[in-house]
Amino acid sequence: MSESVLLDEGSTPLDLRFSDAELDRVHDHVTDFIAEQVDAAGAEGAVIGLSGGIDSTTVAHLAVDALGADGLRGLVMPGSVNTDENMSDAERVAEDVGIEYDVIEIEPVAEAFYDALPGAADDRMAESNVRVRVRAVLNYFAANADDRIVLGTGNRSEALTGYFTKYGDGAVDCNPIGTLYKQQVRQLAAHVGVPRDLVMKTPSAEMWRGQTDEEELGLDYDTLDAVLALHVDGPLSTAATVRALGVTEAQVARVEELYESSKHKRAMPPAPAELSL
Numbered sequence: 001m002s003e004s005v006l007l008d009e010g011s012t013p014l015d016l017r018f019s020d021a022e023l024d025r026v027h028d029h030v031t032d033f034i035a036e037q038v039d040a041a042g043a044e045g046a047v048i049g050l051s052g053g054i055d056s057t058t059v060a061h062l063a064v065d066a067l068g069a070d071g072l073r074g075l076v077m078p079g080s081v082n083t084d085e086n087m088s089d090a091e092r093v094a095e096d097v098g099i100e101y102d103v104i105e106i107e108p109v110a111e112a113f114y115d116a117l118p119g120a121a122d123d124r125m126a127e128s129n130v131r132v133r134v135r136a137v138l139n140y141f142a143a144n145a146d147d148r149i150v151l152g153t154g155n156r157s158e159a160l161t162g163y164f165t166k167y168g169d170g171a172v173d174c175n176p177i178g179t180l181y182k183q184q185v186r187q188l189a190a191h192v193g194v195p196r197d198l199v200m201k202t203p204s205a206e207m208w209r210g211q212t213d214e215e216e217l218g219l220d221y222d223t224l225d226a227v228l229a230l231h232v233d234g235p236l237s238t239a240a241t242v243r244a245l246g247v248t249e250a251q252v253a254r255v256e257e258l259y260e261s262s263k264h265k266r267a268m269p270p271a272p273a274e275l276s277l
């Protein structure tokens with residue numbers, strides 16, 4: 001099946017997909033970026049956490065195109081919430097791209113944190129963010145030990161909505177797909193040969209059982225991407241965005257709220273202005 005047939009399913013409020021020629025250029029731009037980042041760090045290669053989801057799968061394919069299979073090490077890190085299907089997909093991705101990978105059970109590490117601060121894990125988000133941050137520590141443990149950098153898998157849609165854990169999956173050395181909306185990541189995934197079932201998989205952070213990104217965000221990714229592109233990244237007012245996309249004012253307001261409330265995640269931690277003494 002051709003890529004265009006694969007991705008033509010369903011209708012999107014705004015088509016942000018690249019032409020075939022653009023897609024080749026995006027591929028080369030991103031693989032050059034990965035190679036340059038490793039080179040600039042004077043590192044031997046890169047580390048990536050593999051979840052079986054489309055973002056990490058796409059970055060793994062691009063990184064192997066950039067660095068060769070020896071240049072990338074995968075970490076598959078199941079916790080109590082991850083489904084067996086996702087974890088076996090993550091291993092399948094590592095095998096498909098031919099990289100060495102480790103499978104590390106994170107629950108004992110996370111449990112040590114829960115025991116260290118009794119009661120804090122009663123808050124579901126606090127508990128879930130610990131697992132995400134445990135994975136970040138392990139990524140850096142592997143990177144430090146092997147002289148590698150940590151590849152992020154964050155995309156533009158997640159960055160603009162703050163849909164990541166601060167110093168968790170956001171703790172990385174670079175974000176190769178960080179300028180691409182989710183819709184474009186899906187297209188690039190098909191372009192680099194990611195199997196169809198992974199391209200079409202429902203995005204999930206797997207913070208808790210049954211979680212889906214779209215349910216938690218309150219919008220489907222195609223609508224989110226469209227509002228981000230026209231209103232947050234683009235020049236259109238709320239009213240013009242509503243007219244252009246056929247979305248509701250409430251949907252635009254939701255995107256604005258996500259964007260505004262997550263500004264702190266896109267900035268260096270602030271310090272007071274320098275005092276002249």
Ligand SMILES: Nc1ncnc2c1ncn2[C@@H]1O[C@H](COP(=O)(O)OP(=O)(O)OC[C@H]2O[C@@H]([n+]3cccc(C(=O)O)c3)[C@H](O)[C@@H]2O)[C@@H](O)[C@H]1O
Nearest residue numbers: 125129132158162163164165166169204205207213216264
């Ligand atoms: N205005 C502000 N200025 C400075 N700092 C501020 C702040 N507001 C909160 N904070 C700090 O940020 C913390 C909250 O941020 P954070 O710890 O990230 O936690 P939070 O944003 O509450 O939760 C993480 C979100 O990202 C989603 N996520 C996580 C991981 C992976 C994925 C995925 O797509 O795979 C998605 C997750 O489902 C959830 O919606 C606060 O505890 C506080 O320390």
Ligand SMILES: Nc1ncnc2c1ncn2[C@@H]1O[C@H](COP(=O)(O)OP(=O)(O)OP(=O)(O)O)[C@@H](O)[C@H]1O
Nearest residue numbers: 049050051053054055056076077153169203204205
């Ligand atoms: N169980 C896991 N093992 C290893 N890495 C993980 C695991 N869960 C999450 N990660 C890392 O955290 C990143 C953020 O998760 P996220 O869900 O946004 O991406 P994804 O799973 O690759 O794609 P999707 O958003 O479509 O589910 C992943 O891309 C991966 O690098």
Ligand SMILES: [Mg+2]
Nearest residue numbers: 051053204205
């Ligand atoms: Mg996921």
